[in-house]
Structure formats: C-alpha cells, structure tokens
Amino acid sequence: MKIAVLSGKGGTGKTLVSVNLAAVSGNSEYIDCDVEEPNGHLFLKPDNVQEKGIYVKVPQVNYDLCNGCRKCVDFCKYNALAHIRDRLIVFEEVCHSCGGCAMLCPENALTEKNKSVGKVLEGNSDQITVRTGMLNTGEVSGIPIIKDLLDESNFGSCKNVFIDCPPGSACSVMESIKDADYCILVAEPTLFGVHNLNMVYELVKIFKKPFGAVLNKCTDGENPAERFCHENNIKILSKIPFDSELGMLNSNAEIAVFKSKKYKELFLTLLDKVTQEVQNEAAINSQR
Numbered sequence: 315m316k317i318a319v320l321s322g323k324g325g326t327g328k329t330l331v332s333v334n335l336a337a338v339s340g341n342s343e344y345i346d347c348d349v350e351e352p353n354g355h356l357f358l359k360p361d362n363v364q365e366k367g368i369y370v371k372v373p374q375v376n377y378d379l380c381n382g383c384r385k386c387v388d389f390c391k392y393n394a395l396a397h398i399r400d401r402l403i404v405f406e407e408v409c410h411s412c413g414g415c416a417m418l419c420p421e422n423a424l425t426e427k428n429k430s431v432g433k434v435l436e437g438n439s440d441q442i443t444v445r446t447g448m449l450n451t452g453e454v455s456g457i458p459i460i461k462d463l464l465d466e467s468n469f470g471s472c473k474n475v476f477i478d479c480p481p482g483s484a485c486s487v488m489e490s491i492k493d494a495d496y497c498i499l500v501a502e503p504t505l506f507g508v509h510n511l512n513m514v515y516e517l518v519k520i521f522k523k524p525f526g527a528v529l530n531k532c533t534d535g536e537n538p539a540e541r542f543c544h545e546n547n548i549k550i551l552s553k554i555p556f557d558s559e560l561g562m563l564n565s566n567a568e569i570a571v572f573k574s575k576k577y578k579e580l581f582l583t584l585l586d587k588v589t590q591e592v593q594n595e596a597a598i599n600s601q602r
C-alpha cells in the first residue's frame with residue numbers, strides 16, 4: 315500500500331510520522347518528496363547511497379538561424395521567451411519543457427538541451443529503501459524530481475511505501491498524493507493548525523482520496539484541530555503527545571520507535587489502523 319503523509323505547513327510532524335511508520339513497517343520504502351527541504355534521510359541514515367541527476371529539456375537558440383519572427387514568443391503561454399533588442403531570450407526558470415517552441419520554429423532555430431534541476435538519492439537503512447529528492451537552489455518546480463521518485467518502475471517488492479509530501483497544497487503536493495492509496499493529514503492543536511489542516515483536507519477531498527488525521531503535539535488543553543476533525547467527521551487515527559522525550563529524540567535525529575517502547579506501540583497501532591482503513595477502502599471499491 316502507498317501512504318502519503320501531508321500537512322498544511324512544514325514542522326508539523328510529517329517526517330516524524332512517515333519515518334516512524336516506515337521503521338515499524340520493516341520491509342518498506344520511504345520516499346521524501348519534500349524536495350526543497352528533505353530531512354527524512356537524516357533520521358534513516360541510508361547506506362550505499364546512489365545518486366541520479368534529474369534533468370528537464372529547455373530550448374536553446376541558434377542565433378545564426380533565428381530571423382526574429384517571434385512565433386515562438388507568441389506561442390509560449392508561460393512567457394518563457396522574449397524578443398528583446400533583436401535577440402531571442404529564454405527564461406529557463408519559467409520554461410515548462412513542453413517542447414512546443416522547438417517544434418513550431420519555421421527556421422529550426424530552436425533545439426532542446428538538458429538542464430539539471432536536482433537529484434534523487436537512493437540507499438538502504440536496514441529493511442527500508444530510502445529515496446530522497448533534492449531540488450537545486452533557485453529552481454521553481456520540484457515536479458520532475460517527484461515524478462521520478464514516484465515512478466512505479468523504481469519500486470521494489472516491498473509491501474508498504476510511505477510518501478513524505480511537500481508542505482502545503484500546491485502542485486507538488488498534488489503530484490505526490492495522486493497515486494496514493496491513503497492519505498494521513500498531520501496537524502497541530504492550534505487555530506493556525508486548523509487553518510493548515512483545512513488546506514490539506516480540501517485537497518484530499520478534491521482528489522477523492524481516503525484519509526485520516528494524526529494530531530501531533532497534543533496537550534491536555536483545548537485542541538481546535540481535534541474539534542475541527544469531529545465537526546467534519548474526519549477520523550482521528552492517532553494523537554501524539556507533546557513530549558520532551560520525543561522532542562529530544564527528534565532533535566538528535568533518532569527514530570523514536572527504535573528508542574522508545576511507548577512510541578513503538580503508538581506507531582504500530584497507527585500502522586494497523588491505516589492498514590485496516592486501506593483494506594476497508596479496497597473492499598468498498600470492489601463492491602462498487
């Protein structure tokens with residue numbers, strides 16, 4: 315099963331949840347799609363890491379052939395081309411690599427070249443395959459990296475895949491959850507946490523994904539995120555306490571389930587619940 319773990323903002327506990335679920339799951343894959351700030355590998359510390367560059371195609375101009383007709387400029391709906399002072403300029407950062415301009419140029423003045431946008435690292439941490447995407451500084455879109463991370467042909471024979479999504483609800487998050495069997499929404503017990511939870515709640519509804527919530531940093535006091543879940547019939551899968559022991563393990567980049575019996579039990583219970591939810595969903599879908 316493929317489980318996507320998402321939250322409306324960073325620092326909510328998405329990596330804590332996905333890394334620890336992968337750890338209690340044993341034979342599994344952990345995929346870090348938070349390509350601007352991947353940090354799951356800091357906990358899992360994979361060995362034998364292999365690196366692969368990720369490239370996109372961008373146009374390059376042969377100025378000897380370009381006659382300045384501007385057909386390509388008019389065609390590009392992303393405004394990645396401009397004709398300024400008798401010269402065609404390519405703004406590579408906003409190019410979406412559609413290839414259209416090179417195809418339509420009547421003078422064959424445009425060809426495509428590879429441009430590096432980042433890399434994918436793959437290694438092993440005991441029984442866990444760890445795949446991490448890293449976006450180059452200054453690049454706008456991590457989607458080509460996320461597509462490579464989630465390419466079916468890259469998956470091994472492990473039974474569970476845990477996808478640590480980028481924060482928020484932008485295109486990169488949509489790309490990360492689109493093939494997931496189930497989504498876990500991680501939220502904090504504050505009003506701001508409710509705002510962020512609502513963002514990802516709306517997203518999973520649009521994608522018609524089955525989902526449940528994990529409430530992190532819970533105290534005995536008021537919990538607006540819990541109230542939001544009750545009001546919207548969102549299943550609460552687990553409540554992780556606000557706990558200095560867990561905070562210390564996290565800040566030392568330790569995996570809680572390997573260090574604490576209490577957290578091993580908590581994440582095993584969460585894994586059981588999610589597995590049950592996915593099986594229920596599969597049964598409902600087969601009856602449709």
Ligand code: SF4
Pocket residue numbers: 375379380381382383384385386387402418419420421422423424
């Ligand atoms: S379509 Fe071709 S010839 Fe015309 S401006 Fe673009 S690159 Fe130059």
Ligand code: SF4
Pocket residue numbers: 372373389390391392393394395408409410411412413414415416
């Ligand atoms: S490849 Fe597509 S997006 Fe990029 S400059 Fe050409 S037309 Fe624009």
